[in-house]
Amino acid sequence: MTTKDTDNKERKANAVMIYTVQGNYGQRTMVRLPDGRDRSLTAWEDLTSEDTREEAMARMREYAANEPGVPLRVVAEHLENHKVRRTKQTDYKG
Secondary structure, three states: OOHHHHHHHHHHHHOEEEEEEEEOOOOEEEEEOOOOOEEEEEOOEEEEEEOOHHHHHHHHHHHHHHOOOOOEEEEEEEEEOOEEEEEEEEEOOO
């Protein structure tokens, strides 16, 4: 086994997956781009976080039933040494 393989296994053992349910309630935020232009972005709010994708999808279905018409999504993130790295997003198609 190479040193690189060992490093990857140790890194994966320290990483935790977090699944965050997010909702978009229509708030807009103005952002200044590096080239000086202004851009309006829609903000996604974190509603809840779960340890498994199945639990997060169940919570998203609950939110969809209680708040019809609100765009929802689940975002999968690696939490590694207190740093978050976004890996995947699942939008609700209810």
